[in-house]
Amino acid sequence: MVQAGGSPAERTPLRRSAPARRDPSPEPALRQVMAQFATGVTILTVGGEGAHGMTANAFTSVSLDPPLVLCCVSRAARMHSSIVAAGSFAANILASGQQHLSRYFTDWRRPDGMAQFEPVGCTVGARTGAPLITGALAWLECEVAEVLDGGDHSIFLGRVVAAAREAGEGALVFYDGGYHHVRGRARAA
Numbered sequence: 001m002v003q004a005g006g007s008p009a010e011r012t013p014l015r016r017s018a019p020a021r022r023d024p025s026p027e028p029a030l031r032q033v034m035a036q037f038a039t040g041v042t043i044l045t046v047g048g049e050g051a052h053g054m055t056a057n058a059f060t061s062v063s064l065d066p067p068l069v070l071c072c073v074s075r076a077a078r079m080h081s082s083i084v085a086a087g088s089f090a091a092n093i094l095a096s097g098q099q100h101l102s103r104y105f106t107d108w109r110r111p112d113g114m115a116q117f118e119p120v121g122c123t124v125g126a127r128t129g130a131p132l133i134t135g136a137l138a139w140l141e142c143e144v145a146e147v148l149d150g151g152d153h154s155i156f157l158g159r160v161v162a163a164a165r166e167a168g169e170g171a172l173v174f175y176d177g178g179y180h181h182v183r184g185r186a187r188a189a
Helices: 027-034 078-086 099-104 113-117
Strands: 042-046 052-056 059-064 067-074 088-093 122-124 131-133 138-150 153-165 170-175 178-183
Touching: 042 067, 042 078, 042 131, 052 067, 052 078, 052 113, 067 078, 067 088, 067 138, 078 088, 078 138, 088 131, 088 153, 131 138
Parallel strands: none
Antiparallel strands: 042 052, 042 088, 059 067, 067 153, 088 138, 122 131, 138 153, 170 178
């Protein structure tokens, strides 16, 4: 093998190092590496006939102008078909004291439809009809702007049509396989 560029006389051979040992699949390593990335915890919600809620940490802002966020949802998840059918969703950003809600929305034994929100406490979003969870740090109501292929997930790009925040004292985050609480700091004037 020779280095690109220059005349053949100027090229120097590249040396191959011994191949690194790799797992047959990068999935276990990817899970371990991504566990080191602290994320906020959200509950994605959809209202209407396909009402559903799901805990998600694959959520982030994309753009302020236009206001865009994204969430990633497995194609095998019930939430996927709910978002596709509704064409909208809400993201509820959880406060530090809402770990129980995060766990609740991962439990497949909870009721279906709007009944799953009865023990939670929520209001219906004015723009999307999606449940907005009481006590969350913030809510974003989004209309689906685009759906992108993300392997075994779909990437839902959402145009933010309404947003609000509460004066919470801390956020719920997920890091290294567990929940953690981040206390808010006073803002400099």
